[in-house]
Amino acid sequence: MAQRIAVLREEAAGERRVAATPETVKKYIALGATVAVEAGAGIGASVSDAAFADAGAEIGPRAQVVAGADIILGIQGPEVASLAGAKPGAWLVAGLNPFAEKARMEAYAAAGIEALAMEWMPRITRAQSMDILSSQSNLAGYKAVLLAAAEYGRAFPMMMTAAGTVSAARAFIMGVGVAGLQAIATARRLGAQVSATDVRSATKEQIQSLGAKPIFVENVKGIEGEGSGGYATEMSEEYQKAQAELVSAHIAKQDIVITTALIPGRPAPRLISDAQIATMRAGSVIVDLAAESGGNVEGAVSGKTIEKHGVKIIGAKNMAGTLAADSSALFSRNLYNFLSAFWDKEAGKPVLDAEIGDAIRVTQGGKIVSARLLG
Template identity: 55%
Template structure:
């Protein structure tokens, strides 16, 4: 598509390429849509889970709260924590970046801590531009062992881990799914990028080893009205950067947001430098 647009002389922008900076927050389409996906992931999981989410004390007996494990505490993961908490679940969450520990705990979740044993691990864990980076194999092994143990105790697992430009990391292995309780539910938000679980099937709901795996690739589209409204605001705020007071196109390549988002240039000389 980029080649065809370029050949046609079209000015093309990709808002998902906007830098993760304070000034660009209002046009961050990835965050606005991931926020919705994290919310809907919990509701979809609750729909497929055959028990209550909150603890209930009734005349017919006491129902234990659902245990929810969330892997990846970016925008989607944090919203999933907040939504699951509102529904009364007990929540554990894991992330490569130690900086999100306070955010997880402030939302009512418990942070699953995988200690760093080398300076390399600490440096990589800081991430770049708000994204996680691939961790060294030894740290991934230690995280996998902890995730395996906590997934066995969980009723619902929501995975949200993505690395830009790369296939999604495998966080929930087949042997872990086999060890989970029958009737458990997995929502894999990385299904479109290969999945955080190899058993996930994109755009399908399947059952494997007694566990329901949900691979919807457009959860934001299930909350269409608000998804569209938030996306429209993202686009509007971006247009303000490339249109002058007279309403004419004025693409300023000195603007870091505009420069990052520009994918193809026009043959017309309207770009300013």
């Protein structure tokens, strides 16, 4: 019997993305699946019910869509009550935030749902096209610069006019992962003088390749900052002290600062203190892309813009979601790439291997099975 794939309308406040598009609906049907989409699921991402129906999806209320579902797709993990009627052992494929939502993971287990956390996709070559963190962070880095430009009371590029010269804005990017690299590229395109730093020494060449100036702690040996899977890890006290001194001297000269540092499963590292904010000139702007995870910037508030010492601090929240059409297109392709890569034609359904299955599986068989949550 054909696999039934259900696509839900997101429940989280302000979440406009959707986990499938007409493009991926057609592809799932080509695999031999049937697709049901909750009415209104795509409205926030500019996808109408009619567009989903034209692609071959069944449209209906949530209870009808979930009934008999083998696979449920989402952007963020729904409340367990929303999954009532799914088949026993049905897959929930979404960004689940398992560390912060452990009670919800336990509820999924009790309900017999096999929850697969897409943000735990291993960073290996064959899984790159399935990586929701990279696709969404790319857009977040871009939007962070646009937000900074909108709040900044001056121009980004240098402008030479008959009335005099306008100096270029100076932008400093802290954390050079996917979001940071896109922030560098976007700030450069807008004409800013850009510098960047990261705890991983390997990123220096990436910064230079984008035309920005690398700002790195020198003469602190044996500290590379490279954690497992290409993520940054926490630094020694010696490095943190040296970095704080370097940043303090540099940040005082900056007009725009964008922080992007995250450590999976842990609170965001503090990069900028109140005292450092106080050294920046009035009218400067800081965008904290880690605000939802505790913040890189002292005083940052997720989802709000505050002002301290004359400096505006934007606590970014769901930045990719503010570009809902593009972020939905990329996210939905990540999900399709994942499911199609493991689609067994004979079984008529996806069958995971151990490398990826063990990495992303949170619940199975009525219990939490992820070593990352149990350890």
